[in-house]
Each structure stands twice: as structure tokens, then as C-alpha cells.
Amino acid sequence: MAQRVAVNDVNGSKRTSRVRVAVRLRPYMDKQDEKGEGPCVRGLGPQSLEITNWRNATETLQYQFDVFHGEQTTQQEVFLSSVKPLIPHILNGQNASVFAYGPTGAGKTHTMLGNQDNPGVIPRAVREVFQLVNTQERDQDEWKFSVEMSYLEIYNEKVLDLLSPSSQDLPIREDKDRNIVIPGLTLTRLSSFSDFHTHFVPASLNRTTASTKLNQRSSRSHAILLIKVVKSQRVPPHRQLTGKLYLVDLAGSEDNRRTGNQGIRLKESGAINLSLFTLSKVVDSLNAGTVGRVPYRDSKLTRLLQDSLGGSAHSVMITNIAPEYKYYFDTFTALNFAAKSKQIVNRPFVRETVAAPTNVTGKRSREEQEAGGPGEPQNKRLKENKKGEIPSPQTQPHSPADTSVLDRLLALEKMMLGSPEKERLNLLKTVAQSRKEIQKLKEKQKELEEKADMLNKLTGGQDKPKDEKDGGAPLFRSDLNLLNRKQSTAAKPRKQQAVVIPLQVSHVQPLQQCAVVWKPSKEKLSKDKKTLQEVIKGKENSGPEPSCDGELNWESRLDSSLLEQSKKKILDTLNSGSLKELKSLQLIGDKKAKLILGWREVNGDFTQVDDLKKIEGITAKRFSSFIKANILSAMGK
Numbered sequence: 001m002a003q004r005v006a007v008n009d010v011n012g013s014k015r016t017s018r019v020r021v022a023v024r025l026r027p028y029m030d031k032q033d034e035k036g037e038g039p040c041v042r043g044l045g046p047q048s049l050e051i052t053n054w055r056n057a058t059e060t061l062q063y064q065f066d067v068f069h070g071e072q073t074t075q076q077e078v079f080l081s082s083v084k085p086l087i088p089h090i091l092n093g094q095n096a097s098v099f100a101y102g103p104t105g106a107g108k109t110h111t112m113l114g115n116q117d118n119p120g121v122i123p124r125a126v127r128e129v130f131q132l133v134n135t136q137e138r139d140q141d142e143w144k145f146s147v148e149m150s151y152l153e154i155y156n157e158k159v160l161d162l163l164s165p166s167s168q169d170l171p172i173r174e175d176k177d178r179n180i181v182i183p184g185l186t187l188t189r190l191s192s193f194s195d196f197h198t199h200f201v202p203a204s205l206n207r208t209t210a211s212t213k214l215n216q217r218s219s220r221s222h223a224i225l226l227i228k229v230v231k232s233q234r235v236p237p238h239r240q241l242t243g244k245l246y247l248v249d250l251a252g253s254e255d256n257r258r259t260g261n262q263g264i265r266l267k268e269s270g271a272i273n274l275s276l277f278t279l280s281k282v283v284d285s286l287n288a289g290t291v292g293r294v295p296y297r298d299s300k301l302t303r304l305l306q307d308s309l310g311g312s313a314h315s316v317m318i319t320n321i322a323p324e325y326k327y328y329f330d331t332f333t334a335l336n337f338a339a340k341s342k343q344i345v346n347r348p349f350v351r352e353t354v355a356a357p358t359n360v361t362g363k364r365s366r367e368e369q370e371a372g373g374p375g376e377p378q379n380k381r382l383k384e385n386k387k388g389e390i391p392s393p394q395t396q397p398h399s400p401a402d403t404s405v406l407d408r409l410l411a412l413e414k415m416m417l418g419s420p421e422k423e424r425l426n427l428l429k430t431v432a433q434s435r436k437e438i439q440k441l442k443e444k445q446k447e448l449e450e451k452a453d454m455l456n457k458l459t460g461g462q463d464k465p466k467d468e469k470d471g472g473a474p475l476f477r478s479d480l481n482l483l484n485r486k487q488s489t490a491a492k493p494r495k496q497q498a499v500v501i502p503l504q505v506s507h508v509q510p511l512q513q514c515a516v517v518w519k520p521s522k523e524k525l526s527k528d529k530k531t532l533q534e535v536i537k538g539k540e541n542s543g544p545e546p547s548c549d550g551e552l553n554w555e556s557r558l559d560s561s562l563l564e565q566s567k568k569k570i571l572d573t574l575n576s577g578s579l580k581e582l583k584s585l586q587l588i589g590d591k592k593a594k595l596i597l598g599w600r601e602v603n604g605d606f607t608q609v610d611d612l613k614k615i616e617g618i619t620a621k622r623f624s625s626f627i628k629a630n631i632l633s634a635m636g637k
């Protein structure tokens with residue numbers, strides 16, 4: 001029986017390859033900018049860009065990626081830097097995937113398909129596959145190659161064959177080797193690049209597109225092209241390597257208020273947003289080190305991409321963004337999504353099968369059957385079009401009066417639109433609960449304030465709360481102010497203290513590794529442990545706050561970049577964690593978790609962990625205990 005062999009590196013450990021993230025900025029288009037607001041994004045260098053901060057027009061948010069392709073970047077340059085390096089892996093039995101992500105009209109199809117004058121990634125990648133195959137066949141007599149293609153689209157959560165169009169929704173299955181397979185999907189043998197062209201061009205026309213307000217020819221489906229290369233040894237032991245290249249042009253994320261979608265377009269959009277939302281959840285889950293199950297099965301897209309994300313593939317995500325202001329929110333969301341994806345680590349392994357002795361007379365392996373084994377003539381091994389399976393400038397300050405953008409940023413609508421119904425209901429329930437909670441607290445606060453006022457009058461103002469004496473408003477009042485502000489007008493930007501720079505590092509080390517860097521003395525360690533235990537044991541709103549005496553400089557003993565990473569992780573949980581995930585943070589109980597959710601609903605994302613101090617009951621002291629407990633507990637694990 002043929003076996004799959006995972007090939008280790010020289011040290012015996014599995015090689016890892018993370019998802020490379022490239023961002024491509026489409027050229028600025030006048031006609032897309034009816035208000036003449038100018039661009040809101042600009043490149044800073046070959047790996048970085050910045051976007052106006054919607055919270056504060058004088059600030060920008062800066063991002064760093066593996067590659068930044070500016071407006072002038074050619075199709076050839078995108079291919080050479082982001083895609084070409086992946087192709088040799090396919091001929092060595094590994095999987096690779098390239099997928100274009102981004103808002104509708106930002107240039108995904110241009111990047112992947114291009115046009116006759118400027119071919120995109122797909123034609124260039126396939127040409128490269130054939131060039132490498134031809135070279136290797138010429139130089140290595142021992143090996144022969146076969147190249148096949150499948151092409152499908154996921155439209156309204158249906159898997160449709162683009163090579164043999166019909167309305168039949170094809171099933172997605174997983175075989176015993178954990179390959180994703182689609183029984184009934186056409187697998188076409190290709191003899192050359194021009195052969196590919198012959199099959200691909202008409203099939204592309206089968207893809208579902210329609211005109212929306214934002215894009216005259218908007219892709220309404222996710223298109224997935226699979227190029228499968230089987231490398232077979234002509235002589236014993238008849239090794240066989242199967243490599244797969246997935247080239248994915250995702251449908252754009254959409255805001256239906258701007259696309260003007262109605263009826264069927266709205267339904268399509270719901271399916272698109274749902275699958276992209278699931279994709280972002282998969283990415284979140286992988287980044288969080290797979291707390292619980294990675295929700296691949298929640299959409300057909302993620303189920304199909306299972307091998308390409310966090311699986312065994314070398315992956316590159318090209319995030320397309322548009323510079324015009326009307327795309328601001330989509331661009332911001334896409335950049336944050338891309339930044340998350342940068343942390344994923346894949347584990348590539350070579351898919352190799354070895355012909356075992358029983359194979360001489362016995363059954364042919366599944367891999368051999370798929371690709372044509374050594375024991376049968378070529379023409380019998382693979383019929384054309386056989387039904388098969390696929391395994392698996394100057395930034396313009398943003399006008400605060402632009403309520404449409406700010407409103408959208410402040411609301412959860414996007415998330416709601418993208419959520420599956422069950423989740424949406426849960427989310428609504430949580431939001432309703434948080435609202436109730438906030439209302440109760442508001443009433444309690446009012447009561448306390450009235451009492452405090454009375455006391456003040458009686459004592460002539462000597463009992464003013466410390467915070468107010470110090471010139472700062474009580475924390476809870478500031479929360480109320482925020483709530484009230486939201487009710488009166490959503491357009492007013494919040495006061496911001498610092499520039500938020502959500503930079504992503506290329507290799508985020510797991511928090512556990514921090515322990516190696518943090519080396520306190522033995523005595524200090526036991527003291528810290530004791531304090532930490534006290535901190536962790538401390539219950540919400542009960543007893544005196546844990547003491548920070550003598551511990552004020554604990555941060556200075558940690559590696560600053562790791563400290564930042566830990567804070568970033570906490571920030572991510574604060575911004576995207578569910579109620580349960582929030583409660584898993586140290587010193588955050590049910591009440592605080594709900595208040596965090598409520599705060600998020602009203603104010604949008606926390607820009608920095610310090611924003612937590614704006615939540616009722618989280619004093620500066622308690623905040624410092626919170627930070628310490630969470631960072632140290634992660635390190636102590």
C-alpha cells in the first residue's frame with residue numbers, strides 16, 4: 001500500500017512556513033472619488049503603508065507586511081515577488097496557495113486574472129509550472145510529470161464546476177488521508193500552457209459576475225483554480241509526488257448600503273460576507289493557537305481552503321485595497337484582517353507516496369489511481385476531462401462630519417451582516433444583555449452621584465472623589481458620556497491619547513517562549529509568583545485591590561518586544577474575543593466581560609490596552625494588576 005511520508009528537515013523537526021501577506025494598493029481612480037476627498041492610504045516603503053486614523057484625523061495607522069505593492073507595481077512584479085517562489089514546491093510534492101482578498105472593486109480579479117495586455121497571477125503561475133516541468137523532464141530522465149486542472153466557484157454557498165457547468169452543488173468530503181475531495185468535479189489533463197488557455201478562458205466566462213454600484217463587473221463568487229502536478233519515478237521504487245497549487249480569487253467583501261444591492265444581489269452578498277466572516281474567524285482561531293475547534297466547516301470556502309490556511313500549504317495572501325475615501329472602512333477592515341493572517345504558521349510536508357511491494361500484483365493506491373500509476377499505459381491512466389476529485393501622497397485628514405463612515409465604524413453592523421444567523425442571534429442577545437447591564441449601572445451611578453452631591457453640599461465639597469480632585473472625571477462618568485455622545489451624535493471623534501500603530505511582527509513567538517527571555521532572580525521569582533498568585537486569585541470587585549508595591553518596574557525586566565506582543569494579544573482578545581474568551585482573561589469576570597462587550601459596541605475597537613481604564617470599575621491600579629496578571633500568567637504557563 002502506498003503511504004504518505006512527512007519529510008522532516010535535517011534536525012528531524014517539521015519545517016514550518018507561515019502565510020506570507022502582501023498588500024497591493026490599486027491606483028487612485030478619480031471617478032471612484034465623487035467627493036474629491038483624495039486618497040486615504042499611502043505607501044511608506046516596500047513593506048509598509050499608512051491609513052488615516054478615523055478616530056483622529058491628525059494621526060495615521062501604520063501597518064507592516066511581508067510586501068507592500070504600491071500603485072505603480074506591475075503585474076510582473078507582483079508575480080515575481082509574491083508568487084513565483086512558491087511554484088517549485090508544487091513539483092516537490094507540496095501544496096501551495098495564492099489567494100486574493102479584499103473589498104469589492106479593489107483589484108482582486110485584476111491581480112489574479114488580469115487582462116490580455118497585463119496578465120495576472122493565474123496565467124503567469126501556470127506558465128511557470130509548465131516551464132519548470134519541461135526543464136525538469138529534460139534534465140531528469142528518471143521522472144515524468146502530469147499536470148491537471150480543476151476549476152470551481154463557490155456561489156451562494158454552492159460548489160459549482162466551471163469546467164462542466166451545471167447547477168449541481170457538488171459535495172465536499174475529506175478522505176481518509178484528510179485530503180479535501182470533491183467527488184464529481186472535472187479534472188482535466190493539460191499538456192501545455194496553451195492547452196490550459198483553451199480550457200480556462202471559456203470556463204472563466206462561466207463565473208458568476210454582475211454589475212454593482214461599486215464595480216461594473218463584480219465577481220459574485222469565490223473562484224478556485226487547482227493545478228495538480230504529479231511527479232512519478234519511472235524506475236523502482238516508483239516514488240510519486242503530488243503537489244497542488246490553489247489559485248483563489250475571492251469575491252469582495254461588501255457593504256450593501258454602498259453596493260446598492262437588493263434582491264438576489266443582496267442574497268449573494270450575504271453568502272459572500274458570511275464566508276469571508278468565517279474565513280476571518282478561521283484566521284483568528286489559528287492565530288489564537290487553536291483555542292477550541294478551527295471553524296473550517298462553517299463555510300464551503302474555508303472547508304475548501306483548509307489545506308491552504310494553517311494546513312500543509314505554502315500560502316500567500318494578496319490583500320487588495322483601494323485608496324479612495326469611500327473604501328475607507330473596507331480598507332481598514334481588510335488591513336486588519338491581513339495583519340492577523342500574518343501570524344499563521346503553516347507546516348508544509350511533502351506528499352510523497354512510495355510503491356510498496358504488494359502493489360505489484362495488488363490494488364493500485366488512491367494516489368496512483370488519481371494520477372495514473374506506473375503499471376498502466378498513459379492513455380488508460382487518465383482520460384481527458386475525467387470526472388475526478390481535488391484534494392484537498394499626502395493623506396487627507398478625514399472629516400469628522402462624515403457620519404456615514406464613522407457611523408459604520410461605531411456600529412457592529414458589518415459584523416452582524418457577516419455573521420451566520422445563530423451567531424447573530426447570540427451576538428444580539430449578548431448586546432441586549434450588555435445594554436441592560438449598562439442601563440442598570442447607569443441608574444446605580446446616578447443614585448451614587450446624587451448621594452455624593454448631597455454629601456458634597458453637606459461637607460462643603462471636601463469629599464470630592466479623588467479622581468475629580470486630580471482633575472480627571474470619574475471613570476464611570478466618562479463611560480456615560482461616551483454612551484450619551486453615541487446617542488446624540490455618532491460623528492464626534494473620541495479623544496485619543498496616542499498614535500496607534502498596529503504593527504505586526506513577522507514571527508510572533510508564542511507567549512510561552514517569553515519565559516526564556518524573562519530571567520528574574522530566584523528570590524524575585526518566588527516573590528513574583530506569590531504576588532502573581534495573589535493577583536490571579538483576587539476576585540472581581542471583592543476585597544482590597546492587589547498591591548503593586550515594589551512591583552512597579554516589573555515591565556522593565558521583560559523584553560520590550562515580547563511585552564508589546566503580549567499586550568497586542570490581550571488587545572486582540574479585548575477587540576474580538578467572545579464573552580467566554582474575555583472571561584478567560586485574568587481578573588475579568590462575567591460583569592467586566594459584559595461591560596467590555598458593551599464598550600466595544602458603543603465605541604468600536606480598543607485602540608490600546610490602556611483603554612480598559614475607561615471601563616467602569618477598572619481603576620489605574622486594577623488595570624496594572626490586570627496587565628501584570630495576564631502577561632505573567634501567560635509567561636508562567
Ligand SMILES: Nc1ncnc2c1ncn2[C@@H]1O[C@H](COP(=O)(O)OP(=O)(O)OP(=O)(O)O)[C@@H](O)[C@H]1O
Nearest residue numbers: 026103104105106107108109110215218219251252
Ligand atoms: N493595479 C491596477 N491597475 C490598474 N487597474 C486596476 C488595478 N487594480 C484594479 N484595477 C481596475 O479596477 C477595477 C476593479 O478591479 P477588479 O474587478 O479587479 O476588482 P475586484 O476586487 O475583483 O472586485 P470584485 O470583488 O467586485 O470582483 C477594474 O476596472 C480593474 O481593471
